[in-house]
Amino acid sequence: MTEEQKTSGVEETFISHLVELRNRIMKASIAIIVVFLCLMPWSANIYDFLAAPMLAALPHGSKMIATGVITPFLIPVKVTLLVAFVIALPWVLYQLWAFIAPGLYAHEKKLIAPLVVSSSILFITGVAFCYYLVFGVIFHFINKVAPASISVTPDIDNYFDFVMTMFIAFGMTFEVPIVVIVLVRMGLVSLEKLKSIRPYVIVGAFVVAAVVTPPDIMSQMLLAVPLCLLYEIGLLVAPLFVKATQAPVESEETV
Template identity: 70%
Template sequence: MTDPNQTSVEDTFVSHLIELRDRLVRASIGVALMCAALLLWPGPARIYDFLARPMMASLPNGAKMIATGVISPFLVPMKVTLLLAFILALPWVLYQVWAFIAPGLYAHEKKLVMPLVISSSLLFVAGVAFSYFLVFGRVFKFINEFAPTSITVAPDIENYLDFVMTMCLAFGMTFEVPVVVVVLVRMGLVTVDKLKAIRPYVIVGAFVIAAVVTPPDVVSQFSLAVPMCLLYEIGLLLAPIFARATRAPEEST
């Protein structure tokens, strides 16, 4: 004889899988539609030209980047277009994630998750924008000015894309420092006073991380380490406020 409880659990599990599949399909459709729109306008070539603008501004007049691969002139701009499509569709993707997990959360948990999702997305985009608009130009200018006059600087488009993606990811993750601090304090893993006490080690760690993930020049290292330290201080200020605002009813009594 079939156990009704077991059948109910199996039906619930299957319904969750179906819901997850539907959310993934909707998120994928959103990214695909955004990618199709970018292919129509402005197009992969213009998107890559925009990405390459900081490098091109630092090269001598008339110099251009090169493509050593046979299909690189097609493949690299397409990669950039797909990446940009995902970034632009990120709010829709995060909404699908939120719609999937929200029914299983308590009211105080919803107040905890949604601000973190929104703030982490905005901070990541802010980190990418910071690296593109404020860091790349100075880094490329420094590197090209350091190059001997006997060398013709002609970066490969694939290597340039790899470098830009690495730097954007590094800065995007760096700007998540306030979210990490807030989560650690809210979960009770560490106190604000303890985080303040280890501030000197955090500063040293920030410069070590910057030295590892950025090119070997002072400009890019300071451009990553200094914001990391400032964002750590912002996290220390926001953590107590966020912890009080998302406190569960039983924690308030």
């Protein structure tokens, strides 16, 4: 085979991968759009559900405000789009898996599939933990310490930004076991090293919690303590995961 034929074959393979990637992205996007369109008639109810923790902390009969002209329409649409993405996430992950799986060895498939599924579950768990537990503590604290001369009427745009920031913070916090497992499995950091830096991780967890959450001890503890516990879970699970996903050559070397 000549050099020109090899180059042509590489280009064709690259183009075919791009076409496959485009098709997978289109299928994932169509699923999100379909779910979004199905949910649109209930976009106002979906936003009411998101706003429920704040409304529960406000004085009886209080409501949130919208200062923008199109904000009352735009914010519920944004929330509905995010919910549609979460609902369609299994299909999106399947498309990702279908694109990368043909190029993986058997032991690599054992590595990727559990990580994709578990990381998605952990992120959603972190968001649910934030919504059902943390928001109630934070909002009640903020409204409790507010001066009597202030009428607390949050703007829905600012509330949406705050909620998304907190969701991302807690969702990423719950990914700590995955980070630990990947570091150990890829050989970037040894398990013994991760155990030895445990005191620094604890201090770092409280620093991150102090920066991300409002300045009350309870909400900071609700972020820092799970982060530390999840780090410990990652240390426990990492050796089991490494053993289960070793390649045959690696297993023989270990023996």
